[in-house]
């Protein structure tokens with residue numbers, strides 16, 4: 469099967485490149501000498517729906533491959549997860565994002581994504597504590613995002629680690645809410661601080677009564693459970709308007725999406741959002 473062979477070779481090549489790139493991400497490298505790493509953290513703004521006030525940013529990793537150019541996470545995070553390389557990569561992203569966020573205005577929050585593989589091995593809580601400590605970032609400013617798949621295995625172990633993270637003072641968000649098999653089951657078992665409504669529910673908001681009803685129900689659920697809510701993937705004025713109607717002046721909803729800002733490098737978001745006189 470020459471096609472399969474070629475695919476495996478391409479994958480093997482990418483894995484070697486990933487390994488090579490990560491050699492420059494050991495503690496001490498990425499932080500003091502940023503140009504040496506091929507990875508970069510982009511940041512996407514999160515705003516309060518009603519006031520449109522900036523609340524913080526989500527860290528989204530990018531890989532500047534020397535030959536292939538900018539690679540999106542969908543094209544290397546799965547490989548990093550399969551090969552275990554997500555551990556050094558995830559640690560690097562967290563350290564780097566915490567260090568950059570420590571320079572933002574002090575009300576700004578930082579959200580960082582975690583992979584299921586980072587829950588194995590028992591090193592996650594100390595790793596997060598160390599990243600916060602090195603950066604001098606208060607734990608209250610950090611929120612860690614996990615998808616439901618992270619919780620599929622070792623439920624008790626996973627819940628223990630999540631509790632350990634909350635004890636550090638960081639927030640825990642359930643990402644892509646509504647896309648998994650047992651979203652509600654997890655909500656019952658673990659006190660999430662935030663729930664991020666998946667983009668698929670936002671897409672046809674204001675056009676399909678079912679979508680409006682689902683978002684309304686999620687809001688009601690979160691309000692009674694005391695969980696904060698973010699709507700992801702808001703692309704149009706119509707979607708934002710529909711969200712405002714659903715919110716109907718009650719409570720608070722944060723929003724993220726192209727309508728408000730695309731993920732961008734740290735320097736660019738600083739220039740856009742923290743420029744003197746605009747902050």
Ligand code: C2E
Nearest residue numbers: 528529540541542561581582583701702703724725726731
């Ligand atoms: P996610 O955590 O659900 O992040 C949101 C994704 O949606 C991002 O894609 C973002 O660029 C994109 N997005 C934001 N607003 C809009 C919008 O209005 N419309 C549309 N169509 N898309 C929007 P990105 O940066 O390509 O990241 C994809 C996924 O890769 C993330 O999904 C996350 O699961 C994963 N990922 C990214 N960075 C990291 C990381 O540092 N660690 C881990 N473990 N996963 C990461």
Ligand code: CA
Nearest residue numbers: 526581613643
């Ligand atoms: Ca996320």
Ligand code: CA
Nearest residue numbers: 643644664700
């Ligand atoms: Ca998401």
Ligand code: CA
Nearest residue numbers: 615643644666
């Ligand atoms: Ca996702």
